[in-house]
Amino acid sequence: MKYSVDPDITKASTLPGSYYQDVEMYDRSKTGIFSKFWQYVGDAEEIKSPGFVCPKLLLPGFLDEPILLTRDLADQTHCISNVCTHRANLVAEQPGNERVLRCRYHGRKFELDGTFVSMPEFEQAKDFPSEKDNLPNIEMQSLGDLLLFTAFNPHVPFDEYLKPVMDRVGFMPMNEFQFDPSRSRDYLVDAHWALYCDNYLEGFHIPYVHSSLNEILDYGEYNTELFDYGNLQLGIAEGGELSFDLPKGHQDEGKEVAAYYYWLFPNLMLNFYPWGLSVNVVQPLAIGRTRVSFRTYVWKPELLDQGAGSGLDRVEREDEIVVESVARGLRSQNYDSGRFSPTREQGVHQFHRLLVEFG
Ligand code: FES
Ligand SMILES: [Fe+2]
16 A cells, blocks of 8 residues: 555644545545445435336446346335346336336346346256346445445445444434425535545634634534544534534533534535434545535424524535645645644544555
8 A cells, every 4th residue: 555644643644645646546446445335325215115216326427336226016125236137238227117127128027126037038048047147136224214325345234334323313303304405406526535525524624714604613612523434523502503402311411512513434424403414425526526415304494594504505615615725736746745633633534544444
């Protein structure tokens, strides 16, 4: 590995600028990082009733993996490969309602769980059909019956991955959250995907970059807690600003929590506010180009325009400006790497350590 980051933040330097231009590392991260950690693939709503099928590309422009979300006739959900086991045509082309999947190239049929059903002109084929003729199943899990995730080669089980989040904010009835398309949108950023995460992973810049958010959060109380494959930035409200109504006995009882900002390695952000959840999915498109999808799931609509969870579009655009500025600065011949603030940049340090470990 050509990169290293000291485990001791007081001694460590950041990843060098060259990392963010390293095409080999960018390509390697597809299998080394992105296939090993859970990726958001869609909402349970998209396969709402038995017979629904919904083709997707996992991380379009990056992994480009054709997958198919289905709900079979027995009401079980599945994520299967959407690549025909004959000669690799894509099986389902459109979302729809099906009893059986039929490849339109040469007519091979599959059950909605991917099991091979039939194939014309194969009577003479020996040892056919075999296991290999089924569409491969990919593990799929859901967060609160709402968001669906898959991983091709999971490094940790989903429950373990999400445990630090659920232990803390599991009191919110996520099954009742409603997706709000009018408050959801994608942002395109001219920067390496990891730069977008670097910026998210510290609240250090809030007083400098986000003047409005800075009035809502108590910077002195802002705090980062690390766990194995992610971290929590706990945003505490300035006096009088909106905070969570926490259940009795909750570990944060007595604190005025304005926001729970969770980041899960490598590219998922789950931002919980008193009104609900803002999900940010950071998606690489090219080494210097990133799409960030903001998806809004509302629990208490009456709280939407208050506190740290309001004005998210403004905050995002403020972030985008600095992230793109850093992307240009990192290409300078006069910059190699920098040092971490031991009190304010623990999250970025952890991220760089994980990039090196899995890269
Ligand atoms: S590629 Fe699907 S039947 Fe031939
Ligand atoms: Fe920011």
